[in-house]
Amino acid sequence: MSTLQRAVFIAIAWVSFALGLIGVFVPLMPTTCFMLLAVWAASRGSPRFAIWIREHPRFGPAVVAWEGERAIPRHAKWLATAMLAFSMLVLAFTVSLLWLKLSLIAGLSLIGAWIFTRPEPVAAP
Incomplete structure (x- = not known):
């Protein structure tokens, strides 16, 4: 993977994470779908960031449940x-x-x- 592709995936991951974080506070803005996008992009650009999202106490359980079981709490x-x-x-x-x-x-x-x-x-x- 080129440096440019990696940078694009990292940018998508951070923007998605930020939008998901905003979704925690803004009623009609989703959180989980942005976190899922963030972990997908981070898995390709920054595996360490993807692991951090999966292990996050607030966002991690829903992401892991969806990735592992396609389940929603x-x-x-x-x-x-x-x-x-x-x-x-x-x-x-x-x-x-x-x-x-x-x-x-x-x-x-x-x-x-x-x-x-x-x-x-x-x-x-």
Whole structure:
């Protein structure tokens, strides 16, 4: 891998990590998907950074559960569902075009259904 490619992966990892960190504090901004992107990019550009994310007490468990089992913790499912419901409520009252409003709400509903059909991580022995 060239130095430029490695630098690009590291930049993607850090930007994704920063966006995920912002997502902890901003209600409608996702955290886990940015952390997953960060660990993917870091694995290619900075394996040490990827290990650090996986071992992080706040972000690591969800990343490891997804990587290992394609599983989403129960608390994350409930939080995602609450945020999706809130987003649908906002859309219902702010979007004026009926077809757009219904399309967006249907799309968010499908995302919610997909999230809830993911397994939960197997408890560690």
